Amino acid sequence: MAQNDKMKKRFYYIRYILLITIVNLFYVNGICQQAKKIEPALPLDSAVRTGKLANGFTYYIRHNEEPKKRVMMYLVNKVGSVLEDDDQQGLAHFLEHMSFNGTTHFPHNQLIDYLQKAGVRFGADINAYTSFDETVYELPIPSDKPELLKGVLEIMRDWAHEALLDPGEIDKERGVVLEEKRLGKGASERMQRQYYPAILNNSRYTVRVPIGLDTVLNNFKRPVIARFYNDWYRPDLQALIVVGDINVDQIETQIKQQFASLKNPPHERARIKYIVPLTGKNHFLVVTDKEMTTTEAEILIKHKAPGLRTKDDYRTALIQGLFDQMLADRYAELLNQSNPPFVSGSANISGFMGGLNSYNVSVQAKPGELEQGLKAVWRETERLKRFGFTSTELDRAKIAYLNGIESAVKEKSKTNSNSYVSEYKAYFLTGEASPGIEREYQLTKEEIPGINLTDVNDLAKTYITIINRDILILAPEKDKNSLPNEVIVNTWLNNVEAEDLKPYKDDINAKPLISTMPVPGKIKSETKNNEFNITTLTLSNGLKVLLKPTDFKNNQIIFSSFAPGGTSLYNDADYQSASSAAGVIAANGIGNYNIDELSKYLEGKQLSVQPYITEQYQGINGSSSVTDLETAMQMIYAYFTEPRADSAIFNGLIARSKAGLANRSNDPSSVFKDTVSAVMGNYNSRRTGPTLQKLELINLLKAYRIYKERFADASNFTFTFVGSIDTNTIKPLLEKYLGSLPSTNQHEMGVDLNIHAPSGRIEKIVYKGSEPKATVYLVYTGKYDYNPDNNVKMDALKESLEIRLLERLREDESGVYSPGVEVSKAKLPQQRYNFIVHFGCSPQNVDKLIASTLDEINKLKTNGPLQGNVDKWRAEDKTSFQPQLKTNNFWLAYLNLQLQNSQDFDQVNHYDSLMNGVKPEDVRTMAGKYLSGENYIKLVLMPEYLKKLDNN
Structure with a gap:
């Protein structure tokens, strides 16, 4: 505004002084307009290839090798629910669903089948979303398979404007979309409907919530959704983003071949840019x-x-x-x-x-x-x-x-392709600058x-x-x-x-982080595993350290430690203090710094250090840049030797926790979650949900004592460091900050508390909530023969069942939005497993869908899975597993698990062969053994209004 005022004054001054003619006036005005000089937009990062076809279709292509042999493809549409006509409310989102239910080259459900066979998981990999202003389809795939790459570009072309919109598929999908809508119902959604009109100033956004209206979703006919499709799914509103380990020239050629033939409608509707107006009202x-x-x-x-x-x-x-x-x-x-x-x-x-x-x-x-x-x-x-x-x-x-x-x-050079996709998506949709990280750094x-x-x-x-x-x-x-x-x-x-406020006082602690610098220990022994590039050090206090240098990131070191013991060593009376001890200490600060001072001290440093105490272990997890590694080491040392306990901070923490629990019983999902936990833990007090009474049992002095006990014996600890490690640089730091930790050589072990799910068949219904929605958990549990071969076969069983439940419960019966199957396996303290099927649905469909689920489980037990479904699992698992091998997080978790279970590191080398060896008969055997129903728990959340009906 100041610049404009200045230019206006200048304009009138010149006009007055020179008394110019009309022609000269225009001339001077032109000069002034040039002087204003609109600042140019920041150029798009030159590393991305971009172009626009004659029909208006835009593309962005970038070569990026993180992860290797993978490519991300996104079809971005400047099309969302705000563009819907009154009789189309919810159809922008419904249309997104229909793009997966039949296109020109992939009719019916062939698209999902094709991608699953190629190793791409539905939901986890194949996905899409619809919002007010955009609809985006996403697909990560292997890039080292030319035929697959070609096929996926064909899918993107089909998504752009080749959906069949078959009336039969529309009718089947109504139930799926309504189930998705059902999942979102609850207090938040009900309250949002009441305040949205006001805070959105009664704008278009108020009446175009993407999930839509039941009256439309239940009753619309094909011409209504086809009208939306033909109006808005058009090349001038679309962009394809391709980022990954690909040949940019080849992809560009293929995009031009596939998308140049797209046509805009003859009478284009204007793509209005809707806004929330500023009315000046409160x-x-x-x-x-x-x-x-x-x-x-x-x-x-x-x-x-x-x-x-x-x-x-x-x-x-x-x-x-x-x-x-x-x-x-x-x-x-x-x-x-x-x-x-x-x-x-x-x-x-x-x-x-x-x-x-x-x-x-x-x-x-x-x-x-x-x-x-x-x-x-x-x-x-x-x-x-x-x-x-x-x-x-x-x-x-x-x-x-x-x-x-x-x-x-x-x-x-290690930036994940997803980050680039997000940038280019924003650039296309809103014009947000994407000049590249080097230019941003320079700016x-x-x-x-x-x-x-x-x-x-x-x-x-x-x-x-x-x-x-x-x-x-x-x-x-x-x-x-x-x-x-x-x-x-x-x-x-x-x-x-009106208060007499004082300015904020920024209190800064200038003391060193730790009170007394440690006396370094020594490295007593060193061994090298050349196959996995792991160096194992034993320090003079007995503490063990594993170092695995990698080049997966340029400036990342992550670490974790563990020692046996945990809360299992304390009786029930002390359990609440023991389980809270690490959190209480972390909230108090360390060494010379309280928590506020510590936050200021760490601001700007690239690190995180956090102690933990679980049922069987205690330890410290964290991460650091190379530069800040010594500070991270100092924090580890301080968490062992100089924890703080401040009663004021503790009282505040407890007060906030109590306030947060006051109305927990109002929430149906919390009540059900607590019930599931309690039943699965056989109602042991260590497994039941949080309560005000449990908070009263937490004692600061007891928590502090327990924490000190858990971190008193460094000889029992194993630390693992993975990432940008220079072994010569890190060794002196290890000797100084870990080798100096106190040790008692007690070598405690955790205690088996024998807390697990009860045996037999159990059913429990929880009545809570006012919405007509139900949640179902079907749990198979018991003893387990833990070994690598069984673990892989159990994963195959899990995926085989999930594929069938997706096909039957969602696609065939239209009864659920997203059925899920989870499996957990443990070797210690007992070899046990939990196999859980869960889904949300209409209360009236609970019995029917459970029966369908049990029928699919019985088919697995009787006949085993289809060979095609085992092949899909194998392809999906290999596709997801290979990139993990190039991440620091995978190796840290894997090494710790192998160490805790006393298993060899080379199991990872046999994973492919184990996967390749799984046959349908193996899955059938696993289903017969572990899904027998001998130990079966059915848990269902139902709305409260059904309780009276059931009682009657």
């Missing part, structure tokens, strides 16, 4: 629901969202990023008080909808303390508006931002030093306004009569604004 809403578990308040102050296209836009985004980081730190500090004013609270600037963003202030209040909680979050916003940030806060935030992007630059280095306190503090003045402000209160229905009205809430906010 809204106040109180919405309650009997299944709501918390009392929450949110203040949204809406503004027109800035673009992100130019260098100036990038600077604005940097300022906002710094602003949000500093503000988040302030709110985090409030939680560490002895009597925190809320369960959680925050404020930030974030994207909203329809071309807007907003300044959001939110709070989850303690029961009966909404006034205190809302005032507390608003007080920090007012403090910010009045006094701004401090120079030390800004300096820390700048360092953190720079370190973060420097880390990204170091990893640029950040150029702009960060010049960003000052005025820049970030001005954001508060710009965003914290009194117009376009919505106040939303969500609460349990039982509290409805005690909730405030608009006058009262505005009085609370006005009172805060």
Whole structure:
């Protein structure tokens, strides 16, 4: 605005002085317009090949080898639910479903069958989503199979505009879409329907929620959805994004061959860009629901969202990023008080909808303390508006931002293809700049030093306004009569604004992290496993360290440790303190630093260190950049030797936990989850859900004592480090910070508590919730013969059943949206398994769908799976397994599991041969043995209104 005013003044001054003619006036005006110079958009990263065909179809192609021999393909459509006519509400999303149910080259369900045979999992890999403004299809595939690559491009072409929309398939899919809609029903959805019209200013978005209307979904005919398809699925609104280990020239040629023939409709409908208008009005809403578990308040102050296209836009985004980081730190500090004013609270600037963003202030209040909680979050916003940030806060935030992007630059050659896809998707849909990480790094280095306190503090003045402000209160229905009205809430906010606030004081601890530097130990022995490139060190205190250097990432080291023991060594009276001990200590800080000081100390460092205590083990997990490894080591040392216990922080932690549990019984899913856990744990108190009574049993001194005991004997610990390791550099750090840890050489072992699912056949129905929806868990459990061969066969059984349930329960019977099968196998402390089938459905279909599931299980036990389904499992497993071998996370988890189970590392080498050896008869045998039904648990969540009917 200032630039425009300046130019106008200049224009009129010249006109007055020179007294020019009309012709000259236009001439001078032209000069002035040139002087304004619209800043050019940041160019797209040159590493991506982009083009637009004559029909308007756009493509983005990039070669990227992370992961190797894989490619991501996304078809992006600027088409969403906002474009629906009144009789089409829900059909943008329905059409997404139909693209999987018959296209020109893949009629009926052949598309899914084709991809599964190629090793691509439905749901996990093959997927799509529909939102208000876009519909996106995604497909990751192996790129080293030319025929598959060609076939998938054909699929993308079919998705672009070759859906058959067969009336029979439409009718079958109605049930699936309605079941997907059913899964979303509940308190959140019911409350959203009430407040959406107000906060969306009655815009188009209010009446075009993507899931749609039952009346449309149940009754529409093919011409209605075909009209939407023909109007909007057109090349000028579509883009194909291809990123992966591919030949860019070949892919570009194939895209041109496949997509050039697409045609736009002869009479194109205008693709209106809908917005949420800024009306200048404020809204106040109180919405309650009997299944709501918390009392929450949110203040949204809406503004027109800035673009992100130019260098100036990038600077604005940097300022906002710094602003949000500093503000988040302030709110985090409030939680560490002895009597925190809320369960959680925050404020930030974030994207909203329809071309807007907003300044959001939110709070989850303690029961009966909404006034205190809302005032507390608003007080920090007012403090910010009045006094701004401090120079030390800004300096820390700048360092953190720079370190973060420097880390990204170091990893640029290891960037996952998904990251690039997300960038190009945003570039196509919204024009958001995608200049590439090196250019972003350069821009950040150029702009960060010049960003000052005025820049970030001005954001508060710009965003914290009194117009376009919505106040939303969500609460349990039982509290409805005690909730405030608009006058009262505005009085609370006005009172805060009238308070005599003090500026924020940024207390900084300048002490070293640990009180006393350790006396280094020594490396006593060293062995090398050349096959797996693993070095095993034994330190002088008995602690063992495994080092596996990799080149999967350029600047990542991840680590984990374990020692036997855990909470199994403590009686039931001490269990709550024992199970909470690691979390309590982590919330208190370490060494010379309390938790607030530690957060500030670590800001800008690329590391994470966290202790844990489970039933059988205790240890420390973490990650670090190469540069920050020593700091991570110091934190490990401090968690062993200098944990802190602050009663004020502990009391605040317990208070917040109690507040969070106060209305847990309102939520059907929480009640059912607790029931499942209790039944599966045979109602042992260590397996039942959280309660206020259990929180009362947690004692700070006892938790501190137990924590110290669990980390007193380093000789019992094994540490594994994987990643960007230089063994010569890391050894002195290991000697200094791990070799110096205390050891007692007790070598404790965990205790088998014999807690597992009960034997026999058990059925339990939970009646909770008002929506007509049910959740079903069918559990097979018992003793298990744990070995690599059985483990692979059990996975084949799991996948074979999941394929059949998807075909039958979803495709044939239209009774569920997404049936799932899960299997867990344990060697210690007992060899046992859990095999779980779960799905959501209509209450009236529960018995029918359970019968269908049991029928499919009986078929597996009697006849085994089809050879084709075993082949699909094998292809899918190989496709997903190979990329895992090139990740640090896989190797850390794998090595730890093998060590804990006392198994050889070379099992991974035999995985392919084990998979190749699985036959349908092997799966049939596993089904007969482990799905016999001898130990079978049926758990069902039903709506409350059915309880009376069942009782009658």
